[in-house]
Amino acid sequence: MWRYRSWDVPQIPAENPQTQKAITKSGLQHLAPPPPAPGAPCSEPERHIRSIVDWSESATYGEHIWFETNVSGDFCYVGEQYCVAKMLQKSVSRRKCAACKIVVHTPCIEQLEKINFRCKPSFRESGSRNVREPTFVRHHWVHRRRQDGKCRHCGKGFQQKFTFHSKEIVAISCSWCKQAYHSKVSCFMLQQIEEPCSLGVHAAVVIPPTWILRARRPQNTLKASKKKKRASFKRKSSKKGPEEGRWRPFIIRPTPSPLMKPLLVFVNPKSGGNQGAKIIQSFLWYLNPRQVFDLSQGGPKEALEMYRKVHNLRILACGGDGTVGWILSTLDQLRLKPPPPVAILPLGTGNDLARTLNWGGGYTDEPVSKILSHVEEGNVVQLDRWDLHVEPNPEAGPEERDEGATDRLPLDVFNNYFSLGFDAHVTLEFHESREANPEKFNSRFRNKMFYAGTAFSDFLMGSSKDLAKHIRVVCDGTDLTPKIQDLKPQCIVFLNIPRYCAGTMPWGHPGEHHDFEPQRHDDGYLEVIGFTMTSLAALQVGGHGERLTQCREVVLTTSKAIPVQVDGEPCKLAASRIHIALRNQATMVQKVKRRSATPLHSDQQPVPEQLRIQVSRVSMHDYEALHYDKEQLKEASVPLGTVVVPGDSDLELCRAHIERLQQEPEGAGAKSLTCQTLSPKWCFLDATTASRFYRIDRAQEHLNYVTEIAQDEIYILDPELLGASARPDLPTPTSPLPTSPCSPTPRSLPGDAVPPKGEELVEAAKRNDFCKLQELHRAGGDLMHRDDRSRTLLHHAVSTGSKEVVRYLLDHAPPEILDAVEENGETCLHQAAALGQRTICHYIVEAGASLMKTDQQGDTPRQRAEKAQDTELAAYLENRQHYQMIQREDQETAV
Numbered sequence: 001m002w003r004y005r006s007w008d009v010p011q012i013p014a015e016n017p018q019t020q021k022a023i024t025k026s027g028l029q030h031l032a033p034p035p036p037a038p039g040a041p042c043s044e045p046e047r048h049i050r051s052i053v054d055w056s057e058s059a060t061y062g063e064h065i066w067f068e069t070n071v072s073g074d075f076c077y078v079g080e081q082y083c084v085a086k087m088l089q090k091s092v093s094r095r096k097c098a099a100c101k102i103v104v105h106t107p108c109i110e111q112l113e114k115i116n117f118r119c120k121p122s123f124r125e126s127g128s129r130n131v132r133e134p135t136f137v138r139h140h141w142v143h144r145r146r147q148d149g150k151c152r153h154c155g156k157g158f159q160q161k162f163t164f165h166s167k168e169i170v171a172i173s174c175s176w177c178k179q180a181y182h183s184k185v186s187c188f189m190l191q192q193i194e195e196p197c198s199l200g201v202h203a204a205v206v207i208p209p210t211w212i213l214r215a216r217r218p219q220n221t222l223k224a225s226k227k228k229k230r231a232s233f234k235r236k237s238s239k240k241g242p243e244e245g246r247w248r249p250f251i252i253r254p255t256p257s258p259l260m261k262p263l264l265v266f267v268n269p270k271s272g273g274n275q276g277a278k279i280i281q282s283f284l285w286y287l288n289p290r291q292v293f294d295l296s297q298g299g300p301k302e303a304l305e306m307y308r309k310v311h312n313l314r315i316l317a318c319g320g321d322g323t324v325g326w327i328l329s330t331l332d333q334l335r336l337k338p339p340p341p342v343a344i345l346p347l348g349t350g351n352d353l354a355r356t357l358n359w360g361g362g363y364t365d366e367p368v369s370k371i372l373s374h375v376e377e378g379n380v381v382q383l384d385r386w387d388l389h390v391e392p393n394p395e396a397g398p399e400e401r402d403e404g405a406t407d408r409l410p411l412d413v414f415n416n417y418f419s420l421g422f423d424a425h426v427t428l429e430f431h432e433s434r435e436a437n438p439e440k441f442n443s444r445f446r447n448k449m450f451y452a453g454t455a456f457s458d459f460l461m462g463s464s465k466d467l468a469k470h471i472r473v474v475c476d477g478t479d480l481t482p483k484i485q486d487l488k489p490q491c492i493v494f495l496n497i498p499r500y501c502a503g504t505m506p507w508g509h510p511g512e513h514h515d516f517e518p519q520r521h522d523d524g525y526l527e528v529i530g531f532t533m534t535s536l537a538a539l540q541v542g543g544h545g546e547r548l549t550q551c552r553e554v555v556l557t558t559s560k561a562i563p564v565q566v567d568g569e570p571c572k573l574a575a576s577r578i579h580i581a582l583r584n585q586a587t588m589v590q591k592v593k594r595r596s597a598t599p600l601h602s603d604q605q606p607v608p609e610q611l612r613i614q615v616s617r618v619s620m621h622d623y624e625a626l627h628y629d630k631e632q633l634k635e636a637s638v639p640l641g642t643v644v645v646p647g648d649s650d651l652e653l654c655r656a657h658i659e660r661l662q663q664e665p666e667g668a669g670a671k672s673l674t675c676q677t678l679s680p681k682w683c684f685l686d687a688t689t690a691s692r693f694y695r696i697d698r699a700q701e702h703l704n705y706v707t708e709i710a711q712d713e714i715y716i717l718d719p720e721l722l723g724a725s726a727r728p729d730l731p732t733p734t735s736p737l738p739t740s741p742c743s744p745t746p747r748s749l750p751g752d753a754v755p756p757k758g759e760e761l762v763e764a765a766k767r768n769d770f771c772k773l774q775e776l777h778r779a780g781g782d783l784m785h786r787d788d789r790s791r792t793l794l795h796h797a798v799s800t801g802s803k804e805v806v807r808y809l810l811d812h813a814p815p816e817i818l819d820a821v822e823e824n825g826e827t828c829l830h831q832a833a834a835l836g837q838r839t840i841c842h843y844i845v846e847a848g849a850s851l852m853k854t855d856q857q858g859d860t861p862r863q864r865a866e867k868a869q870d871t872e873l874a875a876y877l878e879n880r881q882h883y884q885m886i887q888r889e890d891q892e893t894a895v
Contacts, residue, residue: 049066049095049106049109050063050064050065050066051065051066051067052065052294052297053065053122053289053290053292055249055250055290056249057214057217057249059123059214059249059250061118061121061123061125062118062119062120062121063118063119064097064099064100064102064109064112064118064119065097065098065099065119065284065289066095066096066097066098066109067095067096067097067098067281068093068094068095068096069094069095069096069103070094070862070866070871070874070875070878075103075145076094076103076104076105076108077102077103077104077108077112077117077143078104078108078111078112078115082108082111082114082115083105083108083111084105084107084108084111085105085107085108088107092105092106092107093105093106094106095109097119098280098281098284098285098289099119099120099122099175099284099285099289100119100120100140100142100175101142101175101285102117102142119140119175120140120175120176120209121140121209122209122212122288122289122290123209123212123213123214123250123290124209124210124212124213124214125213125214126213126214126215126216126251135210135255136196136197136210137176137196137197137199137208137209137210138196138197139174139176139177139179139197140174140175140176140197141172141173141174142172142173142174142175143169143171143172143183144169144170144171144172144173144180145168145169145170146158146170147170147171147173147180148691149180150180151171151180151181151182151187152179152180152181153181153182153186153187153188154182154186154187156182158170158171158180158182169183170182170183171183172188174197175285176197176199176200176206177197177198177199177200177203178200178201179200200286201369202286202287202369202372202373202376203260204259204260204261204376205260205261205262205263205287205314205372205375205376206262206263206286206287206288206291207262207263207287207288207290207291207310208255208288209288209290210255211252211253211254211255211310212250212251212252212288212290213250213251213252213253214249214250215247215248215249215250215251217247217249218247248306250290250306251306252306252307252309252310254309254310254311256311256312258312260311260312261312261313261314261376262291262307262310262311262312262313262314263287263291263313263314263315263316263372263375263376264291264293264303264304264307264313264314264315264316264340265283265287265291265292265293265315265316265318266293266295266300266303266315266316266317266318266319266323266327267279267280267283267292267293267294267295267318267319268295268296268318268319268320268323268347269294269295269296270296270319271318271319271320271323271347271348275347275363276318276319276347279318279345279347279363279368280292280294282368283368285368286368286369286372287372295319295323295326299326299330300326300327300330301330301333301334304330304331304334304336305334308334308336313340314340314341314342314343314375314376314589315327315340315341315342315343316342316343316344316345316371316375317342317343317344317345318345318347319345319347319348320346320347320348320349320350320351321348321350321351321352321353321354321415321416321567321568322348322567322568322569323347323348324342324344324353324354324415325411325413325414325415325567327342328342328385328415328586329413331586332413332584338587339586339587340587341378341380341587341588341589342586342587342588342589343357343359343374343375343378343588343589343591344357344359344588344589345359345363345371346359346360346361346362346363347362347363348362349362349502350501350502350503350568351502351503352416352417352497352499352500352501352502352503353383353415353416353497353499355499355503355699356497356498356499356521357381357588357589357590357591358590358591358592358699358700358703359591359700360697360699360700361502361503361697361698361699362697364694364695364697365627365694365695366694366695366696367690367691367692367694369690370689370690370694374591374592375589377592378589378590378591378592379589379590379592380587380588380589380590381521381522381587381588381589381590382521382522382585382586382587382588383415383496383497383521383522383585383586383587383588384496384521384522384523384524384525384582384585385413385414385415385496385582385583385584385585385586386413386414386415386418386494386496386526386580386581386582386583387412387413387579387580387581387582387583388409388411388412388413388414388418388566388578388579388580389412389578389579389580389581390407390408390409390412390573390576390577390578390579391576391577391579392407392574392575392576392577393557393558393559393575393576393577395559396559396560396574396575402560402561402572402574404561404572405561405572405573405574406571406572406573406574407573407574407576408571409564409566409571409573410566410569410570410571411566411567411569413583414496414566414567415496415497415567415586416495416496416497416499416500416567416568417493417494417495417496417497417500417567418493418494418564418565418566418567418580419491419492419493419494419564419565420467420471420491420492420556420558420562420563420564420565420573421467421489421490421491421492421531421562421563422467422490422491422531422533422536423491423493423501423531423536423565424491424562424563424564424565424570425563427563427565427568427570428563428565428570428571428572431570465488465490467489467490467491467492467562468481468484468485468487468488468489469485470558470559470560470562471484471492471556471557471558471559471562472556472557472559473492473528473554473555473556473557474554474555474556474557475528475548475549475551475553475554476549476551476552476553478549478551480528480548480549483548484530484548487530487532487546488532489530489531489532489546490531490532490533490536491530491531491536492528492529492530492531493506493528493529493531493545494526494527494528494554494580495507495519495526495527495528495529496521496526496527497521498519498521501539503699504539504540505544506529506531506539506544506545507519507527507529507544507545507547508544508547509544516547516550517550522585524552524582525550525551525552526550526551526552526554526580527547527550528548528549528550528551528554529544529545529546529547529548530545530546530548531545531546532546552581552582553579553580553581553582554578554579554580554581555577555578555579555580556577556578556579556580557576557577557578558573558575558576558577558578559575560575561573561574561575591700591703592703593650593702593703593704593705609646609647610644610645610646610647611644611645611646611647611649611706611707612642612643612644613642613643613644613645613706613710613712613713613714614639614641614642614712614713614714615639615640615641615642615643615658615661615713615714615716616634616637616638616639616640616713616714616715616716617637617638617640617678617682617715617716617717617718617721618633618636618637618638618685618693618715618716618717618718618721619636619638619717619718619719619721620717620718620719620721621846622636622637623685623693623717624876624879624880625842625845625846625876625880626842627692627693630687630691630692630693633693634687634713634715637715638721640658640661640678640716641661643657643658643661643714644657645657645706647707648705649705649706650701650702650703650704650705650706651684651696651701651702651704651705651706651709652701652702654684654706654714655684655701658678658716659678678716678718679718679719679720679721681718681719681720682716682717682718682719683695683696683697683698683716683717684696684701684704684709684714684715684716684717685709685715685716685717686704686708686709687709687710687711687713687714687715688708688709688710688711689708689709693715695717696709756776756779756780756781758781758782758785758786758787759787760772760776760781761773761776761777761781761782761783761785761793762785762787762793762796764776765793765796765797765800765802765805766796766799766800767800768797768800768801768802768804768805770802770804770805770808773793773805773808774808777808777812783809783812783813783814783817784813784814784816784817784820786820789822789823790820790821790822790823791822792817792820792822792828793805793809793813793817794806794809794810794813794817794818794820794828795820795822795826795828795831797809798828798831798832798835798837798840799831799835801835801837801840803839803840803843806840806843806844807843810843810844810847815847815848818844818847818848818849818850819849819850819853821853821855824855824856825854825855825856826855827849827850827853827855827861828844828849829841829844829845829849829850829851829853829861830853830855830859830861830864832844832861833861833862833864833865833868833870833873833877834864834865834867834868835868836865836868836870836873838870838872838873838876841861841865841873841876841877842876845877845880851877851880851881852881860877860881861877862874862877862878862881865877
């Protein structure tokens with residue numbers, strides 16, 4: 001008879017044979033006789049660890065995909081009894097599976113194999129033994145000690161266990177469809193757990209593991225009767241090309257359905273700092289791991305070739321515009337019919353193509369689940385792509401030759417723009433400097449400073465002022481050279497999309513074109529625009545260049561070496577003749593406007609003519625500190641006022657009302673409640689459609705309705721607003737300020753008055769006597785007093801958990817108190833982290849305390865929180881520590 005363990009099974013009587021049978025079918029494969037007690041840990045644990053999907057023929061069925069993690073609050077999944085780390089009684093590293101989200105100690109990974117707990121299977125075996133294998137997907141049940149949401153059976157929430165030593169399983173959830181049940185017979189076992197899994201809300205884009213088969217390698221020894229067939233197969237394969245004829249360990253056999261839009265995700269981990277590497281893990285959780293690809297592991301060609309026969313296939317390119325161009329060029333090479341449409345998750349810096357297709361100027365923190373929904377619902381549109389054919393200019397004399405010039409362009413096709421002159425020269429200088437000294441270009445601030453300096457230097461030198469003298473431009477047979485020579489531009493852009501230079505609109509906004517047609521990305525026309533230094537400067541504040549023409553074909557002739565760039569890739573091109581013509585049209589996915597929060601029932605209420613909505617703003621400090629708690633973030637927000645907008649307003653219209661809010665006179669319908677004005681960088685927060693708040697890119701405001709992101713109150717994020725913890729004038733629900741009418745500033749003492757003793761201040765801090773401490777301070781007490789163990793008043797206030805006293809000391813004591821250490825080397829932040837005091841930690845961090853200081857054991861505050869098994873606090877401190885390091889680096893660069 002099996003032994004059931006409390007750490008990996010529901011509390012179910014073991015003697016019930018029907019129960020055993022149901023559990024066996026449910027997918028809980030680790031229900032088996034307990035493994036023997038672990039011996040010494042494996043000397044080579046790394047050989048069991050994979051952080052990427054294995055596509056070789058030796059791939060393991062149900063193999064986990066491990067990433068390093070610091071979630072020390074989650075117990076090792078193999079259980080306390082079989083945990084190698086517990087046997088060793090020392091702290092070891094932990095790993096988290098991105099596909100099923102279990103956490104284990106690194107040495108315990110092989111224990112998972114012994115208890116036969118595998119990850120959700122991403123493929124199925126082929127062969128005669130699997131002929132009758134069902135074509136549906138089974139649930140993959142995993143035990144959870146923490147679970148959000150509600151039980152699918154009883155509808156009640158899951159009791160969260162936040163105690164440091166909780167071993168109780170609270171839920172069982174499926175890592176495919178994300179359904180969760182209470183870990184008890186009345187909820188979990190009454191369900192038809194052996195029924196097929198629905199694959200969840202994103203089933204339309206998930207590629208089922210039943211479509212992916214592991215192929216058997218052909219036998220090396222063939223009978224004579226089969227040699228002829230093999231030769232025939234080779235001849236047929238040679239006609240298909242080397243890619244189609246080559247044997248692969250995995251083959252795709254899709255089951256087409258008109259409702260499905262299977263998705264391939266390509267992530268460039270080098271884009272957007274570290275965003276690409278982190279976002280891969282989220283996609284592995286929501287999708288089949290074998291539909292998510294890291295572009296640094298060989299590019300997109302192999303995956304596209306493998307999935308070429310999948311009907312209704314869509315592609316999500318996670319990276320910059322260069323990543324998108326790479327994928328589109330690969331699709332051209334493979335000649336897929338029909339070509340799959342490409343959506344964009346912008347992780348780069350410029351992201352002009354992503355802005356054009358409504359995907360925004362950069363990824364912030366939108367939930368991956370929302371992104372998948374947008375990709376599924378997006379409209380399919382066309383994008384013009386243009387060929388660049390270059391040949392040397394035979395008329396250029398030998399004196400015009402430049403040894404540093406090249407006769408080839410970095411790309412022979414462009415999707416966004418082709419330009420020459422000033423902007424290309426600045427980009428070329430940046431690229432050459434970065435290649436020579438890559439260590440000097442490791443922060444965005446530093447890159448921007450270099451760009452600005454190079455642009456200013458180039459402006460003073462006037463290196464592009466004579467551009468018009470050395471070029472000849474013929475568009476659709478019309479020579480524009482005289483017009484260009486009159487304009488004397490320092491930059492000429494051949495533009496395919498409306499956006500350029502990180503979001504500007506050089507052709508002008510719709511309605512400003514006058515003698516020209518509105519700009520489109522699918523009309524087969526290029527826009528030719530000239531820029532002087534004046535119009536280039538005005539471009540960043542809403543201006544535009546000189547509109548020269550719209551054409552289908554361009555012949556550009558240069559008489560000397562000139563800097564050019566193709567979709568951001570620069571070079572110095574020798575005197576050449578460049579022919580630009582339409583190549584083809586790529587199929588893209590455009591993000592659409594939708595009302596996801598509006599009820600779709602037959603009894604839905606009509607949209608009201610007007611909405612009266614309270615506006616509250618959130619500081620960046622509070623947003624980063626309280627992102628894990630929606631309610632606390634709402635309470636930390638600052639009321640701004642009330643706006644009245646039409647019921648069908650989008651966020652662009654709502655923005656105009658909010659910006660006029662503080663300009664309303666007294667007695668007006670919309671009146672501001674605060675005197676602090678909004679900064680120019682504020683943005684909307686979605687407070688309703690996800691489990692947490694997330695930012696909405698300004699370029700996407702026209703795609704979102706007010707009713708979609710807010711109900712009775714709309715929240716905005718203002719990065720220049722002081723956090724609630726940093727503003728002594730604002731009461732917060734977690735730590736209300738005292739209502740004492742006396743002034744907090746210390747009064748001047750008479751000549752014969754004696755300042756209060758330091759022991760009195762220490763005693764007031766220990767007793768949490770805020771009024772006494774304030775009175776002693778007004779009487780001249782020294783807030784920097786230390787006791788005989790070098791502990792400050794802030795140390796004592798933290799040890800008693802007094803939020804009021806902590807706030808008072810942070811507001812009125814010198815800044816040196818933040819990083820003051822006691823005898824054992826602990827700062828007040830070390831102490832608060834060890835005690836799990838989240839709010840107090842937030843106060844101290846936002847006041848400017850260092851997160852890099854270590855105590856005598858060499859621990860930072862984050863490591864103290866990990867030892868206290870407070871994972872959320874540790875994650876917050878890690879986030880702020882990383883931000884603090886970047887901020888200090890940028891400040892050093894500025895100096």
